[in-house]
Amino acid sequence: MADYNNNKSSSIMESKPLHPLHQIAESPTHKLLLKQWLKEEELILNRISLKETQIDSTRQQITQLYCLFFIFHSTALLLLFSAASHANGPHFCRKSWVPSLCSLLFSMGFIWAIRYKTDVECHVEKMLEREKEDSKLLAKCVEELKKKGIEFDLLKEVDALRRAKSLRVESKPVRKWSTRDFVTLFFFTVSCLVLGLNRVILCS
Numbered sequence: 001m002a003d004y005n006n007n008k009s010s011s012i013m014e015s016k017p018l019h020p021l022h023q024i025a026e027s028p029t030h031k032l033l034l035k036q037w038l039k040e041e042e043l044i045l046n047r048i049s050l051k052e053t054q055i056d057s058t059r060q061q062i063t064q065l066y067c068l069f070f071i072f073h074s075t076a077l078l079l080l081f082s083a084a085s086h087a088n089g090p091h092f093c094r095k096s097w098v099p100s101l102c103s104l105l106f107s108m109g110f111i112w113a114i115r116y117k118t119d120v121e122c123h124v125e126k127m128l129e130r131e132k133e134d135s136k137l138l139a140k141c142v143e144e145l146k147k148k149g150i151e152f153d154l155l156k157e158v159d160a161l162r163r164a165k166s167l168r169v170e171s172k173p174v175r176k177w178s179t180r181d182f183v184t185l186f187f188f189t190v191s192c193l194v195l196g197l198n199r200v201i202l203c204s
Contacts, residue, residue: 023149030145037142044135051128058121062114069110069187073194076103080201093203100198107191111184118180 025031080099 019149030149034142034145037138037145041135041138041142044131044138048128048131048135051124051131055121055124055128058117058124062117062121065110065114065117069107069114069190072106072110073103073190077194077197077201080198084202084204096199096202099202100195103194103198104191107187107194111187111191114187115180115184118183122178122180 023030076099
């Protein structure tokens with residue numbers, strides 16, 4: 001009777017399926033794949049953190065350029081007004097092209113720098129979006145592997161992951177005008193107004 005009970009309990013233990021994680025631990029292929037995916041997931045998270053830091057730094061630089069643009073033109077206009085109020089009007093009017101040219105060159109330099117930094121910000125944001133999508137796809141695959149164990153079809157699931165990455169398309173509609181274009185147009189308009197103010201100050 002005791003032997004029968006022992007045999008029955010041992011057969012029940014043998015028939016009970018192993019936990020998926022135990023199955024993965026006993027399968028070298030699945031174990032290696034899980035390790036690789038976990039390592040890749042960690043690398044992606046590090047890249048996401050790095051890109052977020054880069055975006056914050058770029059935005060701070062853009063804000064500094066905005067401030068410098070207005071500080072430069074405000075200071076230049078105040079100096080011109082002060083100089084024009086204590087000097088001969090016609091002489092200053094004839095030479096008004098000099099400060100106007102300097103103002104134009106500095107304005108174009110600032111506008112180019114702002115445009116360049118906003119392009120960098122946009123590029124890094126797109127890369128960050130892709131990294132986040134990759135992280136979601138990989139996390140889903142890791143979860144499926146842990147859930148299914150050795151029932152996880154390596155060829156099918158890995159191929160599906162690669163296909164999802166390669167066929168990924170942007171769902172955002174293409175816009176003719178972006179925020180960067182309006183920012184560039186705004187600063188160009190301000191630069192033109194400053195040129196007009198230079199002429200008014202020196203020739204009035």
